[in-house]
Amino acid sequence: MKTKLLPAVLLVALCAGCSSMGVEPWDRDVLAREDMQLVTDPLEAATDDHIYFSKEASSGGRGFGGGGCGCN
Amino acid sequence: MADVGVTKMTKSHRKNDRSVSATLAAATCALLGTGASAPVDAQEEPKWDFNTSFLYYGEDENRVQDASLKSIIRRLFADDKSLSIGVTVDTLTGATPSGAIRQDVAQTFTRPSGNAAYSVPAGELPLDDTFKDTRVALTANWTQPAGEKGLLSVGMSASKEYDYLHTGLNANYAHDFNNRNTTLSAGIAVARDSIEPVGGAPTPFTPMLDVGDVSNRNGDQDKDVLDVIFGVSQVISRDLVMQVNYSYSMSDGYLNNPYKVLSLVDGVTGDTLPRTTPLPPDGGPSGQFLFEGRPDERTQHSLYTQAKYNMNGKVLDVSYRYMTDDWEIDSHTMDVRYRWPIGAGSYLEPHLRFYTQSEAEFYRLSLDSSQPLPQFASSDYRLGNFDAITAGLKYGWKTRNGNDMSLRVEWYTQSGTVPAGQLIGNQAGRDNYPDLNALIVQFSYRFSQ
Numbered sequence: 283m284k285t286k287l288l289p290a291v292l293l294v295a296l297c298a299g300c301s302s303m304g305v306e307p308w309d310r311d312v313l314a315r316e317d318m319q320l321v322t323d324p325l326e327a328a329t330d331d332h333i334y335f336s337k338e339a340s341s342g343g344r345g346f347g348g349g350g351c352g353c354n
Numbered sequence: 355m356a357d358v359g360v361t362k363m364t365k366s367h368r369k370n371d372r373s374v375s376a377t378l379a380a381a382t383c384a385l386l387g388t389g390a391s392a393p394v395d396a397q398e399e400p401k402w403d404f405n406t407s408f409l410y411y412g413e414d415e416n417r418v419q420d421a422s423l424k425s426i427i428r429r430l431f432a433d434d435k436s437l438s439i440g441v442t443v444d445t446l447t448g449a450t451p452s453g454a455i456r457q458d459v460a461q462t463f464t465r466p467s468g469n470a471a472y473s474v475p476a477g478e479l480p481l482d483d484t485f486k487d488t489r490v491a492l493t494a495n496w497t498q499p500a501g502e503k504g505l506l507s508v509g510m511s512a513s514k515e516y517d518y519l520h521t522g523l524n525a526n527y528a529h530d531f532n533n534r535n536t537t538l539s540a541g542i543a544v545a546r547d548s549i550e551p552v553g554g555a556p557t558p559f560t561p562m563l564d565v566g567d568v569s570n571r572n573g574d575q576d577k578d579v580l581d582v583i584f585g586v587s588q589v590i591s592r593d594l595v596m597q598v599n600y601s602y603s604m605s606d607g608y609l610n611n612p613y614k615v616l617s618l619v620d621g622v623t624g625d626t627l628p629r630t631t632p633l634p635p636d637g638g639p640s641g642q643f644l645f646e647g648r649p650d651e652r653t654q655h656s657l658y659t660q661a662k663y664n665m666n667g668k669v670l671d672v673s674y675r676y677m678t679d680d681w682e683i684d685s686h687t688m689d690v691r692y693r694w695p696i697g698a699g700s701y702l703e704p705h706l707r708f709y710t711q712s713e714a715e716f717y718r719l720s721l722d723s724s725q726p727l728p729q730f731a732s733s734d735y736r737l738g739n740f741d742a743i744t745a746g747l748k749y750g751w752k753t754r755n756g757n758d759m760s761l762r763v764e765w766y767t768q769s770g771t772v773p774a775g776q777l778i779g780n781q782a783g784r785d786n787y788p789d790l791n792a793l794i795v796q797f798s799y800r801f802s803q
Binding site: 334344 | 405406407409411422424426440524532533534535536541543581583587588589590591592593595597599601603654656657658660662664669671673675677679681683685687693701709711714736737742760762766768790794796798
């Protein structure tokens with residue numbers, strides 16, 4: 283039971299820790315900019331994921347591990 | 355995750371616009387047919403987003419060349435719902451390392467189809483030049499809000515090559531906390547792939563046979579892949595946002611490369627053993643080459659972290675990924691981009707990426723005939739010990755009618771080493787690792803209406 287509770291406790295602790303960070307909604311001008319999104323260019327990101335999936339033994343991380351090709 | 359930011363901007367308007375939802379739905383249908391605008395708040399107006407790119411990827415020494423056309427078309431509906439369709443068409447040609455080692459004499463090999471033979475000059479890396487394929491890939495994703503602070507996305511993917519079929523489903527849920535400064539997300543993807551090798555999948559560790567002999571082939575194979583991802587993104591300040599993802603990937607089934615072989619070598623000289631029977635008139639392998647064999651399961655764990663930092667309009671994007679798996683491959687990836695605005699709507703973006711990986715526990719340059727065969731072995735360079743660097747520059751600009759264009763040029767280079775303990779006799783004096791140099795050029799065009 284304790285082990286099941288642990289992730290929940292950690293999650294709450296994490297969120298509590300995060301609650302002191304961040305900005306108010308009216309301070310989101312910079313964060314709302316397209317160049318500040320975590321993935322700025324979805325096509326480029328998808329292209330890179332596919333190239334590196336084909337040529338290296340690692341994939342994914344940012345999102346799902348690519349795949350869907352016989353190249354690896 | 356990029357979608358979340360867009361959603362955040364528009365979500366605050368949602369309550370006020372519930373009454374116009376029905377009108378918007380009708381307008382959506384009208385837009386599909388006529389392209390006429392509905393008289394609603396501009397920010398909520400349903401619209402299309404077209405993102406298309408042409409990619410050239412070319413490796414030197416006539417290895418893999420890929421010309422690829424990729425489009426993501428996104429349809430934005432009322433109430434922050436969207437449908438995204440992706441289409442990719444790849445045309446691949448060129449040569450790829452067969453897995454056999456260089457020799458001081460010319461070598462011959464049977465093609466994967468089993469229908470013909472090809473030869474490799476003395477001293478050269480054996481490349482199979484029959485590689486030719488067209489790949490068509492489709493993705494579809496539906497995204498919609500789930501409650502006040504949730505965002506749900508479900509999707510499917512499929513791709514087809516001559517010798518490969520992929521089908522997959524995925525789902526992702528993201529939830530905002532702390533005044534939308536924290537987002538927790540969880541996703542799952544399942545895939546079933548069918549491998550349909552030219553001539554059939556060979557039995558691992560059986561020899562490459564003479565032209566016309568396909569007695570060691572087993573037809574088509576398949577594999578299942580399960581991916582699970584958990585993520586946290588956090589706004590730290592007005593100029594800094596960070597993300598941490600943990601992902602788990604489990605592959606089960608046929609994980610071999612059906613076209614790769616290993617040279618069976620003399621335990622003293624390290625040279626490939628010659629064939630034991632005379633070469634038949636139709637041709638066949640000059641030496642003894644065995645098809646590779648990998649475990650039928652692989653479990654990967656990745657930890658990915660990314661930060662985006664605004665510095666007076668310039669944006670620094672840094673990410674790092676650590677990957678470890680039960681094939682004993684560990685890798686580190688560091689990626690840095692710096693977006694530097696130069697005038698209205700234009701920017702330059704230098705990009706550097708460093709990658710390093712250790713070899714799989716069953717990576718072998720060759721198989722020592724004086725030793726018992728291992729349970730698993732592959733000489734695929736992608737499972738070896740190597741470093742890779744990508745260096746590139748992107749230039750982006752806005753066209754007169756406000757659309758985005760960009761051009762990027764990048765160089766990708768891999769250089770690897772075979773563990774010294776694996777080199778036998780004459781192998782020590784040869785260049786054993788197939789180093790790779792590639793040019794990447796991508797032109798992208800994006801417009802909305």
